[in-house]
Amino acid sequence: MKRRNIFLIIALVVLGGAAFGLKECFRGHTGVDGMDAVHAVDAPALLAEFMADDAAARAKYVGSAEQAIQVNGVIAAIEAGNDSIPANVRLETGDPMASVACEFAPADLPAAWKAGDRVSVKGICQGYTGDGMLPGDVVLQRCIEAEQ
Amino acid sequence: MTLLSNALLGLALAPLTLLAQDRYMTRTGHVDFHSSTPIEDIHADNDKAVSVWDAGTGALEISMLIKAFTFKKALMQEHFNENYMESGKFPKSNFKGSIKGVTAAQLAVAGTYPVTVEGQITIHGVEKPVKAGGTITVDGKGGIRADSQFKVKPADHDIKIPGAVRDNIAESIQITVRFDYTKMP
Numbered sequence: 001m002k003r004r005n006i007f008l009i010i011a012l013v014v015l016g017g018a019a020f021g022l023k024e025c026f027r028g029h030t031g032v033d034g035m036d037a038v039h040a041v042d043a044p045a046l047l048a049e050f051m052a053d054d055a056a057a058r059a060k061y062v063g064s065a066e067q068a069i070q071v072n073g074v075i076a077a078i079e080a081g082n083d084s085i086p087a088n089v090r091l092e093t094g095d096p097m098a099s100v101a102c103e104f105a106p107a108d109l110p111a112a113w114k115a116g117d118r119v120s121v122k123g124i125c126q127g128y129t130g131d132g133m134l135p136g137d138v139v140l141q142r143c144i145e146a147e148q
Numbered sequence: 149m150t151l152l153s154n155a156l157l158g159l160a161l162a163p164l165t166l167l168a169q170d171r172y173m174t175r176t177g178h179v180d181f182h183s184s185t186p187i188e189d190i191h192a193d194n195d196k197a198v199s200v201w202d203a204g205t206g207a208l209e210i211s212m213l214i215k216a217f218t219f220k221k222a223l224m225q226e227h228f229n230e231n232y233m234e235s236g237k238f239p240k241s242n243f244k245g246s247i248k249g250v251t252a253a254q255l256a257v258a259g260t261y262p263v264t265v266e267g268q269i270t271i272h273g274v275e276k277p278v279k280a281g282g283t284i285t286v287d288g289k290g291g292i293r294a295d296s297q298f299k300v301k302p303a304d305h306d307i308k309i310p311g312a313v314r315d316n317i318a319e320s321i322q323i324t325v326r327f328d329y330t331k332m333p
Contacts, residue, residue, distance in 0.1 A: 029222045062215065064236060079176065085195055088176065096333075101175070101196060127239055129175070129198045131211035136198045137175055139216050 032142050035068040037122050043073030043091035043100040046138055050128035061125040070146045071100055072120045075113060081106045089113065089121065089143070098130065101137035110145050122146035170204035170252045172292055172329035179212055179325050181300075183318040190224060190317065192217040199327055201294070203255055206246040208267065210325075213240055232307050238273045247294070250284045258288030265296055274305040282325075292329040297322065 039061060041049075049057040061069055073091030076099055081087030087109045090099035102121045113119060123143035130136025177197030183190040197212035214235040219225040229235040245267010254261060261284045269278045282296030299320040302309060309317050 025221065025223060027222045028220075029225075058239060062239075084193075085178075088195075099175075103195070126196075126215040127213045129196055129211055129213055129216070129240075131198075131209075131240055131242055134198055134200055134209050134211050135173070135175070136211065137196065139196045139213060141216065141218065 029142060030066070032068050032122055032124065032144050035122075037070035037146065038063075038067045040070040040072065043071055043138075044094045046071055046100055047093040047095065047098055047128075050138055054128055058127050062127050066124060068122050069125050069140070070120055070122050071102070071140060072148065073100060073118070075115050075117050075119060077115055078109075078113060081109075086141075089119075090137070091119075091121070095135075097135040099137050100140065102140045102143040104143045108144050118148075120146040120148045171200060171202050171332040173200045173332050174198065174327045174329050177210065177212070177325070177327040179323065181217075182322045182324070184322075185316055185318050187316045190219075192219045192225070192228065194218070197325075197327070199329070200332070201247060201327075201329060203247075203250070203252040206248055208243070208245055208247050208265065210243040211240055212242070214238065232302070232309070233272055238271075241269070241271045243267055243269045243278070245278075247282075247284070255284075255286055255292060258286050260285045263294075265298075269300070271300065271305040272307050276304055290331070294325070294327045294329065296325045299323065 041061075046057075046061070049060070071091060073093075076090040076092040079088040079090070081104070086103040087106050089102040089104060089109070091102065093099055102123055121140060121143050122145075123140035126139045126141055128136055128138050175198050176195055177199050178193065178195050179197050180191065180193045194212050194217045196216045197210055199208065199210040201208045214233050215229060217225070217228065219228065245265060247263050247265055249263035250261040263282050263284050264279065265282050266279045267277070268275050278298060278300075280296050280298035282294060285293045285295070287293070300323055301320050302317070303319075
């Protein structure tokens with residue numbers, strides 16, 4: 001009886017561990033809607049911080065653990081996505097060669113948004129793509145509309 | 149005097165104007181990598197690579213954020229960034245080199261041109277020479293698309309794969325690049 005209980009406990013632990021491992025292996029990305037924005041910033045100011053000091057801006061907005069930020073700005077352009085490419089909302093920065101590029105799953109992109117609208121976006125900041133003389137964008141991924 | 153100043157200014161800016169005429173860029177370049185082993189396939193996409201190509205000289209520059217590579221599985225993405233690519237320490241990967249095999253004049257004519265891409269690629273802070281074949285496709289409506297595929301060995305870039313998952317990750321990773329260029333203003 002005692003031995004049977006021990007086997008049962010071991011079997012439960014092994015099964016529990018396997019279930020946790022499988023769940024962890026196939027875990028999807030955390031939804032941004034359930035995350036609080038740790039910073040709120042206007043698009044031109046966000047770009048300016050990355051241009052001034054990329055390392056400091058990365059430490060603040062990208063961080064060491066995944067975090068959401070809110071960016072407020074005016075839509076410069078919307079590039080439609082499809083099943084394999086996310087939609088892209090570009091926020092004006094005052095520099096025609098740079099934007100805050102916000103990736104949306106096509107289903108998360110508000111249908112009424114258009115160029116010129118003032119919007120707020122919540123997403124995961126991944127950094128500034130430019131390098132040296134190469135122009136670039138500040139990239140936000142898994143974006144959703146945020147309350148203004 | 150004003151006319152003379154304007155003429156001198158025009159002459160001074162002329163080389164820049166000519167230079168800009170042959171320069172193309174993208175800020176939504178697609179780069180993906182694929183590792184295939186009998187145990188599992190690993191795939192990630194990045195649609196935010198930036199690139200400037202000077203068709204006059206052939207000079208090509210590419211930069212991308214490592215963190216902008218997206219995986220279907222969150223755990224894979226976390227391991228990729230934290231354990232293998234150390235994206236906090238090496239946030240970007242870049243390429244500096246040239247495209248050979250197509251001239252700026254050919255870009256006015258629709259067609260697909262085979263090219264060779266050659267230069268230095270920096271991954272995980274380690275710079276290595278790379279040479280790959282590819283194509284430049286001109287669609288006749290001003291669209292220019294560059295495609296290339298090549299392989300990269302993680303070991304060449306000091307990317308350490310733990311023994312426990314060594315059989316899950318291919319020795320050579322297939323990189324696919326697709327850039328839709330537009331003319332720079």
